[in-house]
Amino acid sequence: MKLELTVEQQKWQEEFQRFVDKEVLPYAEINDKEERIHPNALKSLKEKGYLGSMLPNHYGGMGLDNITIGLLNEEIGRACSSVRSLLTVQGMIALAILRWGTDAQRAEWLSKFASGEAIGAVGLTEPNAGSDAKSIETTAIREGDDYVINGHKRWITMGQIADVFLIFAKCEGKPTAFIVERFREGFNTKPMSGLLGARASMIAELSFENCRIPSRNLLGQIGAGLSHVALSSLDYGRYTIAWGCVGLAQACLEASIDYASKRVQFGRPIRENQLIQKMITEIAVQLKASRLLCCKAGYLKDTGDPDSIMETWSAKYYASTMVTMAADYAVQIHGGNGCHEGYPVERYFRDAKINEIIEGTTQMHELLIATQEIVDVRRLLRRKSREGA
Template sequence: MIELLLDEQKDKYNEFCSFAESNVQPYASDWEREERISKDIVNKCIEQGYLGCTIPEEFNGNGWDSITYGIFTEAIARSSTSLAGLFNVHTMVMQTLLKWGTEEQKNKWLYRMCKGEILGAFALTEPDAGSDIRGIKTRFTPKGDKIILNGKKRWITFGGLADIFVVFGMMDDESGKPVACFVEKNTPGFEIIPITNMLGFKASYLAVLEFNECEVDKENIIAKPGFAFSHIAPYALDYGRVSVSFTALGIIGGCLNYCCNHVLRRKTFNSRLIDQSTIKEMITKMGVDYEAASHLCINSCKAKDMSNPNYAEKVMIAKYFTTRAAHRHADNAVQIMGATGCNENHATARYYRDSKVLEIIEGSTQIHEMILGNSFTKKFRKIEKK
């Protein structure tokens, strides 16, 4: 991947890798067992100024382009996909604020989010509504200059650690329009219930959010009712899919690192593992998919930063290809590593668990197939001669 980067991006990538190797990799297994990342690593990320990510410098952000954000995610994900998940949801909330927030909302939260003083999470999914967001049951009832929230969100990444949430629901009035709203953690009527014992992303503070007559200022509404599903959610999810794509790329890269070292060192039947044809095939497919996924990820970010009208589809293609490849190769990595790869404390075991989750979050593989299948059919249909 690194040969696809500009010199400045290469320097940043080396910085990110060095940071992850020193501050993330040695502790990732402990975080998985404890099912929570350490607040120490959050503080170290704050010290490095990483929480600002893609936000312009005028708001105390880093002003990274999408590629720099992606390679940061890739470097972190090699060591901990859970920590990469924190930057995913935090960035989605910050970008929502930057794009759709009022000046008052930005002044109230965006500066502090860039500094890492408060963390954000994205509350879209419900027990009965995942990719089908039109099935959302959370209701916002107008009451003077307030709105009253009632409903439940589930599987909210870093819901147990975040300070502010972007919450989606429907207006409970004559309009019945979809709406999004900022809700702070300590708002009365808002309860956060931790979720544990997940297959992957074990340290990502998953939570259920329950709203019981939760009263929020109308000033917290994002944009205007009617825009939540058509504009706000898709815009944020594009950043989420960039993050997930590069997280999957980091898993493939991590699998290559561990497996290549192993097959060069380990001997069976008086020869190295790499001399076995079946192992060569696994490593070849892993390396080729890493190269292909790198191009897809980088090109999708270029399209996004250049406001290419098809950038959202390119991001989706990158997410679809890379997450499926990560799951295949994490499976093979465990096979190559043998019993070592089955040890819960080894990175390849984490890759195996986490890669499955990547095929589900930010739009499942099957949802992408529904969308991309229609898109490709329209693009490549044969034009019949009259």
Template sequence: MSSGSAIQQLAGREAFRSFAERYIVHEADRWDSEEAIPQSIIQQMGAEGYLGAVISKEFGGLELDMKSLGALSEEMGRACSSVRSLLTVHGMASIAVERFGTAEQRQKWLPLLASGQTIGAFGLSEAGAGTDTKAITTTATITEEGYVLEGGKKWITFGQIADLFLIFAKLDGEPTAFLVPRTTPGLSIDHLKGIFGTTASMIAELRMENCLIPHEAILGSKGLGVPYIAMSCLDYGRYTIAWGCVGILQACLDACLSYTSKRETFGTLLKNQQLIQKMITEMTVNTKAARLLCEDAGRLKDEGDSQGLLATWAAKYFASISATKAANEAVQIHGANGCSRDYPVQRYLRDAKVMEIIEGTTQMHELVISSDAYSLSDF
């Protein structure tokens, strides 16, 4: 990496952190309680260009390199995992349009997505089909007027407010992707409340009944839905979530350093207790290790190295389990205060646990990573 590029990335990180400190950090607990992010914040993110982070400059985006995207995801994840979730799913929809869309689709949607005038969402998961993408039951039937979608999608992040959904359905039994505007007749949206973590990510359930979309709404071609489009989007999502977990780790460490430097027990500050020092040590080292794994994945992606895919699996695996461990210990360090909404560590714990489930569970990561290890071994 050139020195100029390094300076740009550092300047970017400082700008991202400044934005998060000014607009997000002090409001995140309230948004978590209200289970929503204000439209004004989303508009500000659009004005800063963050919603167009990975969109080409040709269409009004920032066209960030992967390490800069990582810094953005970390700083937003450090402030509020729900805000980082918006960047993730909106980015997933955006890269799908840019990589697989027609010239007309790119010209129509990318400038709107880059500015935040249109919010994108990713519609793959169903009540009975999460990680098992082959189990999706939503169907698409071709007619003279277009495609008719039938089925439902669940756990759709920011589905409550999204303007454009990337929907995966089986067309003649083959997984296919479609662009479905919110205003499409036959599409109904139910708000899901009481979610355990990332509660401000405005999750929804979609229902499609005789939902007619035009022929030009297909993205790519029949059969490309899961093996190409969804996998490409999920790799992007996995990468940004890994960086978001680094943000949670850093937030836990910051909170514990502050708390233990002020809280006294048995006549001494908590930070002087050896067991506390052990927990702080593990948080510090795991935060640095997770960040290094993410940086390695980002470097490989920027270089176009195919190993970037497996490096992302490794980064997301380590960062997510480390974030959950750190958040659990952060609550423990805070004691009864850690169970109170007066302190953000309880939010970090709930959010961290969600990171072990979305974009591939911890156990799915273990299957993939161990399989790769055996494939490269001589045994």
């Protein structure tokens, strides 16, 4: 594994940086206050084709490798966590259809996702089902050539503006995935506001009251909703969130250094204070470690290594806890100013915490990572024991 970016990846990174500074960053504060993605920012994303960054060229996508996809999410995460969340859910539903959909489903939707003609969302979480996804209560019953869906979803990112939803419901008692268009009768959305951070994620509640969809909208097989469709979608979600955390931490670092260089106390800039230097050091070093974890996960995805799934868990876990620390230190370095909306670190602080909850909480990551490490180490010890015998 090479630790440096290729020439092509570096060119993409520079392009992403220029785009974000011009088209995303100027709207970040407005997005947060208005709790929506500004139409200009959304338009720019569509025009650049970034909403289809994860899709193959023959569907109109950009066909980017996973490292480059990560760099895009890092740069957008540096400016606005909410805009980054749009890229995440767009990729989650698009890749689910790419991998598990029929030829007809791919032909109908993927080019629309790539161009931004269609915005997607993923409906898994419910009022009574979060980390325990198997306990979803939404149901889908086959009636003739249709499925009839009843139930509720909550905290659905981009639910306010999405045109099509990847919905998980129990069919024949087994979690199953369905494609549900917004226009379906019996399907309604209700905007949610007041989110702690990533306020422009445009979250919504979804309700299904005898919502009838054609049988062709079944995605994959009955019972494969969580084990196959959701697993691959969430893997992409965690990967892009991890990179977004790296970008947000980079913003915290830059803001902290800039402020500490300008803020004078006791006759000198506070950056000369050793305790301030300690906080900047911790942000910088852990940021680098997080970026390397993300790069490794991306590299393994690009090479088709099955270990990429667990490496993605590790990257998301470490990066999300790291960015919470980085934002905490950034506010501390800014002092009272860091607690006011006049400085972006106040928004960074709120946005950072969200990442420890979405696509698997910190605690769920700890349980899974520990379980897998125990299995791996025990297997290694047994092998060494056999070889020693």
